Amino acid sequence: MDYQDYHEPVLVSESVSLLVTLPGLYIDGTLGGGGHSLLLLRRLETLGGESLLVGIDQDTHALEAAAEKLGKSGGNYRLLRGNFGMVKELVTPIVRGEALPVMGFLLDLGVSSYQIDTPERGFSYLRNGPLDMRMDPEGALTAADVVNEYDEAALARLFFRYGEEPLSRRIAKALVSARSASPLSTTGELAEVVRAACPRKDLAIKTLSRIYQALRIEVNDELGVLEQALADGFELLSPGGRLAVISYHSLEDRIVKRFFSARCAADWGPKGVGLREPLKPAEAMLATRKPVEATPEETGRNPRARSARLRVIQKL
Template sequence: MGTTTPSHLPVMYAQVLDGLRIRPDGRYLDGTFGRGGHARGVLERLGDGGRLLLMDKDPEAIAVAQAGFGADARVSLYRGSFADLGVWDETTAGLDGVLFDLGVSSPQLDEARRGFSFGKDGPLDMRMDPDSGESAAEWLARAGEAEIADVLWTYGEERMSRRIARAIVARRAEAPLVRTAELADLVAGIVGRRDTGIHPATRSFQAIRIHVNRELADLEDGLAAAHARLKPGGRLVVISFHSLEDRIVKQFINARAKAPPGNRRMPVAEAFAPTLRDIGGARRADAGEIAANPRARSAVLRVAERLEVAA
């Protein structure tokens, strides 16, 4: 924890690989390939008998995976959400480790045409899979004012959610919002330029992105699918960058690792049989890594181990 992590490595790189506890002959799934930083680290530790399964919603990420890893006989690729990992035949043999690195990737933010960034004008899209579902522009063009406000508040904790939603509905009556700069300017005009160093549209963009991509629903489904596919002793490793994500992960692990509190007013409950063991609780990047990679500041890593369940 005391060493500096180079900025070119993924967030909490060493801790992720330690958490997975990689065996040379193990079978591991990276549900969020991104640009392959963690995948490369896993492959370096696998022997000829090991397997690495790579998933991503983003076709550009899968193209990078194919170019960089497709020729490796130990690697299999699947384009899709990690929520669907259980339907992939490659997972039916069981997994020794599953990794989810949540949120939007740096390449997605850097490409203006993907529509994730309020700092770079581009089409108002925000879809991690641009071939599936509604874009942000399409959703904002049809959603009701109350629905928009609810999304901004629930997923972005934006205190001015109602005012922003009202302004969006009024604006689209004149002309649809189709560019990221248009939405960013509209939100900034309501929220104001706060002296915090954080762009006033940050919370709104985050909320709309989470909603458009069903990120929290996919996380819940993906955790359940990973739990079902992990072998006894297998590790679940999740990096979150948002409190709502981390809360879901924490509650998922706790519900399977800790017996619920007793209630003397209720009938005696069935004996609790844990199926996960929490490994170390919440972990955060150290000062050295944050200095090299500011994105690590909000990262929370959680690790759990699948337990043998008596028949």
């Protein structure tokens, strides 16, 4: 299998320059094809001192692609199979064994181009394939399970909550009606039902994008995994270490922004109580006051970078 064009990393120079400050252990929690990790290794080489990069991905295809790319770098790295929500479980034994401070944790939350462009993975309505959408090919829940087994109310809630879809009830009703005749098994069948349920055909593309996003989030528990990874990744960081997250839609970015704000705020107790010191000091400081966005040059080269938002905090 040719992994040469697995995935073009988004905001790669910005994220690496903001993340890497000192030698130590760095974690790429969303390894993908290894684009960010390759530049991380090159940056670490310029710092001197002992460093180690740990790359994590639950997709065996991604691990193969990254191994092919990073194997030529000569850098010091390890690749681990697992979900980034398992970062604490996966990395803690390495931290103890290497005795290196954890200085950086990177999350790029986007679906890889390779996954989207591979029909067999079932992520895209543009390419007909099985209704799958699993980031981990061995995961238990598929999009077909959700579409064919969730009741109408559950589907409507799902599309509204994870897709912010205004036609959520209408789409859910149409899917339940369609599957009563025969279960939906392909991305093309699902797209046909969604298009037919849209009262205005010019809205169909945005509705399809939101429905497929909602299903992908549900199948992979993306938001729950993100919250777990943020908490555990921040806990792993040594003082001075940085956490960098690239998000692509408002649901993800809202979780990241809320987490960062909570860690950067001190607790001064109830209003009106004049304290000389906070009850609980801030745990972090913002390294980016505003989210970093892709340049026009990058979005022209890679349209998928248009919605990317990079936020970084530093542990105190």
